[in-house]
Amino acid sequence: MRFGLFGTGPWAHLAHAPGLAAHSGVEFVGVWGRDPDKAAALAGEYGVRAYPTIDGLIASVDAIAVALPPDVQAPIALAAARAGKHLLLDKPVAFTVAAADEIAAAVAERHLSSAVFFTRRFVPQLQEFLEQARKTGGWVEARVDHVGSIYEEGNPFGASPWRRERGGLWDVGPHALALVLPVLGPVTEVTAMVGPRDMTHLLLRHASDAISRLTLSVDVPPAAARQEAVFAGKSGVLAVPALQWEPVMAFGRMLDELLAAANGGPQSQLDVRFGAGVTAILAAAEEAATTGRTIRLAA
Structure with a gap:
């Protein structure tokens, strides 16, 4: 499965990029980041291409992995799902219930596979x-x-x-x-x-x-x-x-679940629907604490 990575921060370096590069069932295609210089540096470490646009990377892959803040991740995940791409997202999926539900609906409508990186x-x-x-x-x-x-x-x-x-x-x-x-x-x-x-x-x-x-x-x-x-x-x-757990190993097991689901196996228990449910509880907690x-x- 051809994967694109969105994000160039610490978690992209510690888990996502090495996890994608190490998995035998994955072709690591490229990186997009909000800072083009950081994207070029991370892409260079793994011998892949740094993409200048979000849409360009989405169009070049079968699936995306995202290591970005929730409010940046959500619109990218939605665009990728609407383009028919499988999703590996970070937690929380989004900051709002509406955004999380929209991603989950797009995944379900297109019969895509997804997983959210709840690490342990x-x-x-x-x-x-x-x-x-x-x-x-x-x-x-x-x-x-x-x-x-x-x-x-x-x-x-x-x-x-x-x-x-x-x-x-x-x-x-x-x-x-x-x-x-x-x-x-x-x-x-x-x-x-x-x-x-x-x-x-x-x-x-x-x-x-x-x-x-x-x-x-x-x-x-x-x-x-x-x-x-x-x-x-x-x-x-x-x-x-x-x-004890190690980020690259946990990321690899998440990839295993996504690949198995995309090949007709059961969906991950930690899919975007589960992630949307978590967002709903967090949003309710924020409202409860405020009011x-x-x-x-x-x-």
């Missing part, structure tokens, strides 16, 4: 853990703490304007939701509150009537940083295992 979810051991937890059932609550800082020296994501503006809700919130949704099911009610230093607290009611609590931040003191997730119910308390109201969603 492409680690096989975590996939197996969550599937077993889903089968076990009987969970009444979940707690996820995804709290850290991207502003420590040496962190390449600290300079990201959209992360500074949108904070942990939109940056690490998708990862937290990708843990609880497959086990507890769709979300029907959202309550949220934001404290100092981007500390965002979400209380979610799921269609199963279980409640999940998410604590999210990308700007806490180092001593407060933590990543923990547990489910609790009739089977006791079950902690999500802390697993102080509980926001209800269609299950």
Whole structure:
């Protein structure tokens, strides 16, 4: 499958470009970036072409991979889907429900394949853990703490304007939701509150009537940083295992799922429809935090 890469930032260098270049089922065709010099430099590292226009790269490939801010990613993804191209997107898919839903609809209408890079979810051991937890059932609550800082020296994501503006809700919130949704099911009610230093607290009611609590931040003191997730119910308390993962390997497994789906296999559980659902919850949480109201969603 011929792939074009959109984006030249840290994540494009760490995961997307090396992942595309390493996969035996992929022909890495070219790169487009908002900075032509950076696009030329990244393309040169992999011996591919730097494209001057978005439409030119879309027209040259079968599929696109995107490593760009959500508001830049969304219109490119929609244009590619309307042109009949498969999609590998970053999370969140978009900042608005309308934009995310429009991409998902374009993919469905054209029977395309898609996947969203929820990183750890492409680690096989975590996939197996969550599937077993889903089968076990009987969970009444979940707690996820995804709290850290991207502003420590040496962190390449600290300079990201959209992360500074949108904070942990939109940056690490998708990862937290990708843990609880497959086990507890769709979300029907959202309550949220934001404290100092981007500390965002979400209380979610799921269609199963279980409640999940998410604590999210990308700007806490180092001593407060933590990543923990547990489910609790009739089977006791079950902690999500802390697993080592590597970006290029996780990206490669996402490519495996997309290629299999495009060849007639099942669609990825983490497709753009799932990504649009995550955007809807994040948007509801933002509204809830701003208004102080509980926001209800269609299950």
